[in-house]
Amino acid sequence: MSTADLFADMDTELKGILDRYIQQLEVQIEQAIASDDDLATTAAILRSVPGIDPVASTMLIAEMPELGQITGEQAAALTGLAPIAHDSGAMRGRRAIGGGRRLLRHVMFQAALVASNHNPVLKVFADQLRAIGKPHKVIITAIARKLVTITNALCKSRQKWSPKAA
Numbered sequence: 001m002s003t004a005d006l007f008a009d010m011d012t013e014l015k016g017i018l019d020r021y022i023q024q025l026e027v028q029i030e031q032a033i034a035s036d037d038d039l040a041t042t043a044a045i046l047r048s049v050p051g052i053d054p055v056a057s058t059m060l061i062a063e064m065p066e067l068g069q070i071t072g073e074q075a076a077a078l079t080g081l082a083p084i085a086h087d088s089g090a091m092r093g094r095r096a097i098g099g100g101r102r103l104l105r106h107v108m109f110q111a112a113l114v115a116s117n118h119n120p121v122l123k124v125f126a127d128q129l130r131a132i133g134k135p136h137k138v139i140i141t142a143i144a145r146k147l148v149t150i151t152n153a154l155c156k157s158r159q160k161w162s163p164k165a166a
Contacts, residue, residue, distance in 0.1 A: 033061065042061060048160035049161040050118050056110070075148050115147055126139050
């Protein structure tokens with residue numbers, strides 16, 4: 001057996017071990033959420049939004065315990081999706097996102113990619129931004145911010161998603 005084959009076998013075995021650990025952790029996370037009535041209700045509300053999958057809802061619950069108790073602007077700022085001005089005196093700089101909870105922001109970008117195609121309200125919004133020539137990254141950032149503000153509002157009102165509510 002060559003060294004390359006030995007390492008390939010070790011890689012396969014290690015991947016299998018890691019996959020089992022990840023699966024066990026996912027089950028434990030689901031059980032922890034299901035065992036708490038408030039968290040289970042929040043998870044159900046979040047997962048009712050097209051584009052928010054179990055990973056995104058779990059990240060929102062874990063990384064943003066303030067969800068539903070703050071304003072939409074505060075929620076966007078906490079996830080790092082609010083535009084930050086780079087102004088000084090009379091100079092007006094470009095706005096950019098940053099700060100906030102980086103891991104949550106990355107998960108919300110992935111959710112925004114899905115929502116831009118499968119959420120009826122956000123798909124129309126994305127199409128409008130495309131029609132006026134906005135770059136793809138700007139569109140996805142805007143949708144991610146809208147997702148955060150929508151989920152915050154739904155958690156505040158304790159209602160599930162409906163296109164009319166959005």
